[in-house]
Amino acid sequence: MNYNAHSIAMMESRIRSRFINSLSGFKSANLIGTSDLEGNENLAIVSSAFHLGSTPPLMGLIIRPSSVERHTLQNILATKCYTINAVSHDFLASAHQTSARYSKLESEFEKANLTPYYISEFNAPFVRESPLKLAMNLVDHQTLAVNGTEMVIGEIQNVLVSDTAVMPDGYVDVEALDIVTVSGLDSYHITQRIGRLSYAKPDQKLHPLTKEGEPSSWDAFGLSNFNR
Amino acid sequence: MNYNAHSIAMMESRIRSRFINSLSGFKSANLIGTSDLEGNENLAIVSSAFHLGSTPPLMGLIIRPSSVERHTLQNILATKCYTINAVSHDFLASAHQTSARYSKLESEFEKANLTPYYISEFNAPFVRESPLKLAMNLVDHQTLAVNGTEMVIGEIQNVLVSDTAVMPDGYVDVEALDIVTVSGLDSYHITQRIGRLSYAKPDQKLHPLTKEGEPSSWDAFGLSNFNR
Numbered sequence: 001m002n003y004n005a006h007s008i009a010m011m012e013s014r015i016r017s018r019f020i021n022s023l024s025g026f027k028s029a030n031l032i033g034t035s036d037l038e039g040n041e042n043l044a045i046v047s048s049a050f051h052l053g054s055t056p057p058l059m060g061l062i063i064r065p066s067s068v069e070r071h072t073l074q075n076i077l078a079t080k081c082y083t084i085n086a087v088s089h090d091f092l093a094s095a096h097q098t099s100a101r102y103s104k105l106e107s108e109f110e111k112a113n114l115t116p117y118y119i120s121e122f123n124a125p126f127v128r129e130s131p132l133k134l135a136m137n138l139v140d141h142q143t144l145a146v147n148g149t150e151m152v153i154g155e156i157q158n159v160l161v162s163d164t165a166v167m168p169d170g171y172v173d174v175e176a177l178d179i180v181t182v183s184g185l186d187s188y189h190i191t192q193r194i195g196r197l198s199y200a201k202p203d204q205k206l207h208p209l210t211k212e213g214e215p216s217s218w219d220a221f222g223l224s225n226f227n228r
Numbered sequence: 229m230n231y232n233a234h235s236i237a238m239m240e241s242r243i244r245s246r247f248i249n250s251l252s253g254f255k256s257a258n259l260i261g262t263s264d265l266e267g268n269e270n271l272a273i274v275s276s277a278f279h280l281g282s283t284p285p286l287m288g289l290i291i292r293p294s295s296v297e298r299h300t301l302q303n304i305l306a307t308k309c310y311t312i313n314a315v316s317h318d319f320l321a322s323a324h325q326t327s328a329r330y331s332k333l334e335s336e337f338e339k340a341n342l343t344p345y346y347i348s349e350f351n352a353p354f355v356r357e358s359p360l361k362l363a364m365n366l367v368d369h370q371t372l373a374v375n376g377t378e379m380v381i382g383e384i385q386n387v388l389v390s391d392t393a394v395m396p397d398g399y400v401d402v403e404a405l406d407i408v409t410v411s412g413l414d415s416y417h418i419t420q421r422i423g424r425l426s427y428a429k430p431d432q433k434l435h436p437l438t439k440e441g442e443p444s445s446w447d448a449f450g451l452s453n454f455n456r
Contacts, residue, residue: 001394002347003387008285011398018398020282023362023387025256025314025402026409026419027279050278051255052290053375054248057236062280062288086253093425093434100428111430119230134251139374146368146381147281153374159231159251166229170239170246171412174253181254181409181419184399186427187439189419191254194408196415197321200328202339206321211415 022184029182031095032061033083033116033125034075036104041116041125043098043108044072047182049084057156059084059136062149071104073150080138081123082154085130088178092188094129119158126160131177133160169213171196176211250412257410259323260289261311261344261353262303264332269344269353271326271336272300275410277312285384287312287364290377299332301378308366309351310382313358316406320416322357347386354388359405361388397441399424404439 008016027047035041046069048062061084063069076082087095091114098108109116109125117128119135126133136154143150165173180188195216196209208216236244255275263269274297276290289312291297304310315323319342326336337344343356347363354361364382371378393401408416423444424437436444 001389001391005385015398017282019400020285021279022400022402023384024277024279024287025407026254028253028255048278049252050276050290051249051252052377054245057248058374059252062278092422096425097428097434100430102430146286149280156251157233161229163229170243171415172247172250174250174411175417179253183402187399187424188422189403190422191409191417191419194320194416194418197324200325202328202330206325
């Protein structure tokens with residue numbers, strides 16, 4: 001089926017929103033933890049976190065200012081810091097509940113039954129239940145001219161994660177942490193690793209890697225159409 | 229374990245790259261199809277596609293200009309169009325192979341054994357093997373001041389997808405299309421749906437949805453800590 005610009009524009013708006021939000025495929029699910037200058041805590045689920053670079057370690061976020069994420073944006077701009085907390089299977093529904101439109105003085109931590117957690121010398125709250133927590137300092141912010149969404153860029157200051165999930169070559173086994181992935185606006189999925197693949201070079205065959213980064217076998221892939 | 233800014237900066241650069249690239253969690257895997265003004269085709273795998281808005285339907289991409297993705301960027305800027313093709317399980321290794329550093333006149337389609345596919349009135353090549361293909365027109369481009377990466381924003385002109393994957397409420401069942409998700413630089417995963425969740429409202433209990441968007445049961449979630 002070919003949906004063209006006209007048929008997309010003619011969709012009922014909520015159907016179009018679900019449809020277009022599905023087209024970027026699987027996304028990360030993260031809770032953004034912030035507080036205002038008076039210390040009132042806020043928590044919002046986003047699926048828009050993206051990698052920007054490793055040196056320095058940077059991540060971006062897209063925030064719609066008219067949405068329930070507006071308190072998050074206000075707090076980030078006021079305090080210059082925030083946390084990114086990966087959502088795992090066991091608190092998934094609590095995480096989704098933070099997308100409800102609470103008032104500014106209501107804490108989504110309390111409403112969704114999640115636990116604020118702090119480290120010294122960092123003012124934004126983490127989510128204790130999350131197995132992968134990032135402390136972020138704001139480094140840049142802009143309103144995108146194309147549609148008025150806000151892009152927030154932060155530098156990673158701290159990474160709180162179990163050592164057992166960090167492989168010898170640096171890869172973090174997010175699957176072992178029971179971190180979920182989201183598709184569309186509201187569909188949550190667990191994952192099963194097919195495998196890792198070696199660094200690709202021209203005229204050299206790929207080979208699979210174990211999750212530790214060691215050479216492995218093709219058997220798990222079940223691929224039929226590649227130059228094995 | 230708490231990795232701080234200093235311990236991250238002290239990591240060996242390839243280890244840091246794998247580590248930081250893992251922290252954004254599960255990402256989409258997409259092949260970007262382009263051609264230059266002479267019609268030479270190019271294909272590059274990216275994990276940086278992100279949703280920007282539904283009305284108009286916009287998606288963003290992050291491209292590192294020094295990487296193998298530079299031909300992709302040059303072609304997008306020259307022709308103002310490109311395709312985004314979701315990677316599914318059966319051509320995953322071919323898709324990964326496109327990340328090798330081929331010269332500008334070598335086609336990654338040929339090198340990775342993938343098939344160019346065209347529709348009328350659109351000049352960029354799709355990947356025939358992909359179950360979810362998007363035709364994109366360039367609408368904005370900027371070099372991000374924080375680290376020199378390039379952000380490309382495009383408007384969705386066409387969506388080629390099987391009707392059977394499009395649910396009545398607009399959600400596209402990307403899992404049914406065998407689309408994979410990627411974590412870190414090189415780990416590929418299939419998914420298993422936990423469920424969809426209803427639109428969250430303050431002081432109202434969530435309920436699960438079937439993939440078609442109909443009310444469902446909590447049994448599949450296996451959650452213990454939520455106000456069911």
